[in-house]
Amino acid sequence: MSYGRFAYYYDALMEEAPYSSWVEFALSAWRLYGLKDDKSLLDLGSGTGQLSIRFASEGFSVTGVDLSSEMLSVARSKAEEAGMNIPFYEQNMAELELPGQYGMCGIFCDSLNYLCSENEVTETFERVANHLVPGGLLVFDVHSVHKVAEGFINHSFSLNGDEVAYIWDSFEGEHPNSVEHEISFFILDEQSGKYDRFDEIHYQRTFPVEAYTAWLQNAGFEVLQIGADFDLAAPSADSERIFFIARKPLNKSSHSL
Structure with missing residues (x-):
C-alpha cells in the first residue's frame, strides 16, 4: 500500500516523529557490527526522505527506494534543496532490483509492516541479502503483535x-x-x-518475533540482536516496536543480481 495525496502533508503531520532515534539506533548497529570501510546505505521505504537526508548528513552514501511516487517526489525536492545527490527509485521492496550492493540496508518507520503476506516479507529478505556485500547489515523495525x-x-x-x-x-x-x-x-x-x-x-x-527470526535465517542472515523501542535490550510483552539487527555472513557468497 503506497501513500497517495497524504504524501504531501506527511512531514507536517510527522513533525514529532523520533527520526533522530532511528538514526542513532542504526548508527549504533553500524558501530557495533558494521563494515567501517563501507558507508553505503540502502534506505528501503524511504518515504519523503527524512531519514535518507539524515544518513547522508552522517557521511553515508545513500540510495532511497519507495513504492509511492508521491513520496519520492517530495524526497527528491528535499534532497535537492539540501544540496544532496541521493538517488531515489520507485520500487516494491519485495521486488527490489538495483545495480549495486550496499554495506547496510535500513527498513525503518515500520515500513516492512506494509507487506501483508509472508511471501512478500521473505522475498524482501532474500532481495536485501542479494543487495548487501558480505558482512553487510540489515537493520529494521516492525510493530509488535501487542x-x-x-x-x-x-x-x-x-x-x-x-x-x-x-x-x-x-x-x-x-x-x-x-x-x-x-x-x-x-x-x-x-x-x-x-x-x-x-x-x-x-x-x-506484523508477525511474531520468532517468525521474522526464522525468515531472516532462511535468507542466510545471522541475527545479531533483537531490541525494542529504540533500545538494544530484549523485547518484553508490552514492547511496541521491535528492532532487528542482522548480518550477511562474510563467508557467504552473494547471489547474482
Whole structure:
C-alpha cells in the first residue's frame, strides 16, 4: 500500500516523529557490527526522505527506494534543496532490483509492516541479502503483535489543526495480526477558507518475533540482536516496536543480481 495525496502533508503531520532515534539506533548497529570501510546505505521505504537526508548528513552514501511516487517526489525536492545527490527509485521492496550492493540496508518507520503476506516479507529478505556485500547489515523495525492488537485495533485518533486535521480509525484486518487504518483528512484551502476532504486506507500486518527470526535465517542472515523501542535490550510483552539487527555472513557468497 503506497501513500497517495497524504504524501504531501506527511512531514507536517510527522513533525514529532523520533527520526533522530532511528538514526542513532542504526548508527549504533553500524558501530557495533558494521563494515567501517563501507558507508553505503540502502534506505528501503524511504518515504519523503527524512531519514535518507539524515544518513547522508552522517557521511553515508545513500540510495532511497519507495513504492509511492508521491513520496519520492517530495524526497527528491528535499534532497535537492539540501544540496544532496541521493538517488531515489520507485520500487516494491519485495521486488527490489538495483545495480549495486550496499554495506547496510535500513527498513525503518515500520515500513516492512506494509507487506501483508509472508511471501512478500521473505522475498524482501532474500532481495536485501542479494543487495548487501558480505558482512553487510540489515537493520529494521516492525510493530509488535501487542502494538497491533492493543494499540491500533478498535482505536481512534484525531488531530484538530488549523490547516490540517484528520480522523483516523483502526480496525482488525483480514489476516492475523493485521490492521486497517481508515483516515479522513481535512486540508484548509487558503483561497476559499474551506476545508478540502480526502480519504485514504492503509493496511499493515506484523508477525511474531520468532517468525521474522526464522525468515531472516532462511535468507542466510545471522541475527545479531533483537531490541525494542529504540533500545538494544530484549523485547518484553508490552514492547511496541521491535528492532532487528542482522548480518550477511562474510563467508557467504552473494547471489547474482
